[in-house]
Amino acid sequence: MSPETRTAHPLYIARIRPVTVDAVTITFDDPDRVIGGSAGWYVIVRVMVEGEEHRRAFSLSSTPELAQPPAITVKRHPGGLVSRHLVERAREGDVVEVEPAVAGGFDVGISTGRRRTLYAFAAGSGIAPVVSIIRGVLALEEGSVVHLLYGNRTSGDSIFAGELATLASDHPGRLRVSRLFSGRGERIDHRAVDRFLTSRPPTTADVWYLVCGPPGMNRTVEARLRSLGTPDDRLLVERYQPPHRDGAPTPYDGALVRLEDHDHEGTAAAGDVLLDALGGPSSPLYYACRSGVCGTCRALLVTGDVDPGVPFALSEAEQGAGVVLTCVARPLSAEVVLRSLPD
Ligand code: FES
Structure with missing residues (x-):
């Protein structure tokens, strides 16, 4: 998936409401209803921090079925660049790029006829x-x-x-x-x-x-x-955080990671995931959550050996077919060749 295949809409922050000492609910002004979605869906938010764009997936905390404007609830995590930026520095009236809501696996299909x-x-x-x-x-x-x-x-x-x-x-x-x-x-x-x-x-x-x-x-x-x-x-x-894994194999320090259909390559420093080796934000691959959850950074492993990490967003069939999530997979061989996948 390439970055240009996804559209983000510049939306004003209409309201920021503290919900605990370290969490806020941010409500966006969406007069044209471009975000859409249903209860339990998530959005990808693009935020500029220190001159660099970062993307993160956040569940909607609003309820689209009730015509509520899109809102996310963000808790500040000590090492969380984007969550700290949104909780500490975002202001009402700021413009934030938000992508249309995406269905994950958390949609109960709310409907007036149901009884459950x-x-x-x-x-x-x-x-x-x-x-x-x-x-x-x-x-x-x-x-x-x-x-x-x-x-x-x-x-x-x-x-x-x-x-x-x-x-x-x-x-x-x-x-x-x-x-x-x-x-x-x-x-x-x-x-x-x-x-x-x-x-x-x-x-x-x-x-x-x-x-x-x-x-x-x-x-x-x-x-x-x-x-x-x-x-x-x-x-x-x-799921919104990858679990810690004991006993993960040691990644190959200095592996060459190549995205063959984009003629793009990079070198993995110690502990780098494939996405970092390809340049992170400057990589031709699209990404959002960096946690193995949203599935946007998937790529096909053509040659080489990788530790797949915990690829929550992949089915067993996809894993069996050689699909990897570049935000959690790490190289185990001197060279890893990938091919990007269509949306
Ligand atoms: S960026 Fe979300 S799964 Fe990799």
């Missing part, structure tokens, strides 16, 4: 796409019920806690929120999942499960739900 029970497990900023869906389900699916297990370090870290309380009181019996605080030693682990599900039996035949949090929580909850027999099409897991 949704169990949602969220922690930290993972609440953003979950609250987007909860708002839409409560407003538009009158027969549906949502149970949310929401984890944070402390109550002061809890994004959307106030809105969730309001939604629960505005929709009696249709939203129940249980809170856990890791600062008190509470965790969303197997036992917490079991207690949560047992105490809230489903009230419909159609039951859905949503999971969005840090990698460890996602893994734990997904494994438990799968062991309980949850069908694939009812279990949606949204």
